[in-house]
Amino acid sequence: MSKKNPPSMDEWLREAKADEKAARCGMFLVHNGVVRESAKVQVRSGKTDAPAVTGMNFSFDAAKVDAAVADALAMPGIFLVKVWLNEGLLTVGDDIMFVLVGGDIRPHVIDALQALVGEIKNHCVLEEEIY
Numbered sequence: 001m002s003k004k005n006p007p008s009m010d011e012w013l014r015e016a017k018a019d020e021k022a023a024r025c026g027m028f029l030v031h032n033g034v035v036r037e038s039a040k041v042q043v044r045s046g047k048t049d050a051p052a053v054t055g056m057n058f059s060f061d062a063a064k065v066d067a068a069v070a071d072a073l074a075m076p077g078i079f080l081v082k083v084w085l086n087e088g089l090l091t092v093g094d095d096i097m098f099v100l101v102g103g104d105i106r107p108h109v110i111d112a113l114q115a116l117v118g119e120i121k122n123h124c125v126l127e128e129e130i131y
Contacts, residue, residue, distance in 0.1 A: 001059065001088040006095040012082055016102050021079040025102040027109045028080070031117050033096040039129055051131040056090045064124040072101065072116040077108030081116065085125065096127075 009030055016028055036043075039050035065083060072081045080102035086095055099117055103109040 003086050003088045003090055003094060006086070007084050007098060009098065009100075012098070012100050016080050016082070016100060019080060022102070024079050024104060026104055027106055028100060028102045029109050029113045031097070031099040031113055033098075033117070033121075035090045035092050035094045035096060037092050039131070040127075053092060053129045053131060055092065055130040056094075056096070057088070057128040057130065058085075058090050058096060058125065059087055060085045060120075060125045065120060068116055068119040068124055071119065072112050075103075075108065075112045075115065077104035078112045079103055081112075083116075083120070085120070089130075 012030070013028060016022060016025070035053070035056050037052050039053050041047045042050040065085065069081050069083055072078055078101060080100070082100040084098045086097065090096065097120065099113065099120070101109050101113045101116065103112060
């Protein structure tokens with residue numbers, strides 16, 4: 001498995017705005033997750049002696065991602081969802097994921113983006129930091 005080329009956000013937004021459901025959307029949000037140098041344990045729990053991350057092995061379960069997207073689309077006011085996930089050996093600065101959510105109003109879109117990214121990170125992917 002080798003890492004993939006990330007999508008163009010300009011193209012994703014053009015496609016989203018051309019979709020038949022776009023007229024119902026008043027907001028689009030994009031999340032771009034990136035491999036960072038600081039270890040997850042350092043960022044999440046404040047552990048100061050964690051070694052620097054040099055890379056990450058990343059994989060995902062496509063069926064679980066599809067289910068997470070379906071759940072997001074079922075949320076109030078959400079009409080468009082698109083997800084791209086990288087895979088393989090990633091290095092610091094590489095894109096891990098892109099998620100686009102389009103919906104009617106800001107609170108709905110923010111809630112859906114947060115829920116979807118959380119579901120993907122917590123239940124759909126495997127991330128192994130390399131030090």
